[in-house]
Amino acid sequence: MEIILQEKYKIADFLPGSGNTANIGSITNLEKLRNGxxxxxxxxxxxxxxxxxxxLRNEDAERMGIERPYANLEEYFRWKERQQKRKR
Structure with missing residues (x-):
């Protein structure tokens, strides 16, 4: 047995942990877990x-009548940039 302690953001993935909820997924590569x-x-x-x-999951965005803003980090940074431009 091996116990690995890392701050959540260091081992979190950009995808949910399961398909039916928006819970935070984690990375599964053992070396990356160890190293955070x-x-x-x-x-x-x-x-x-x-x-x-x-x-937002697809289902949540559809229920809200909007397009899903992002599904990964690359799309997130583009979305965030658009949000900041709108505030100007």
């Missing part, structure tokens, strides 16, 4: 928190 080198690790906890607080 998930996709959010280079961006920090603020990006992680903002990403997941604004994450």
């Amino acid at each position: 080198t998930g996709p959010f690790s280079e961006y920090g906890s603020e990006v992680f928190e903002h990403y997941w607080r604004n994450y």
Whole structure:
């Protein structure tokens, strides 16, 4: 047995943990878990928190009558840039 302790943002993935809820998924690569080198690790906890607080599943976006803003980090950064331009 091995116990790995990392801050959540360091081992979180950009995809949900399951298909029917918007719970936060985690990386599954053991070496990345040990090292805390998930996709959010280079961006920090603020990006992680903002990403997941604004994450919408397809079903949620459809119910709200809007297009899903993003499904991965690349799309998230484009969405965030558009949001910032609208505020100007």
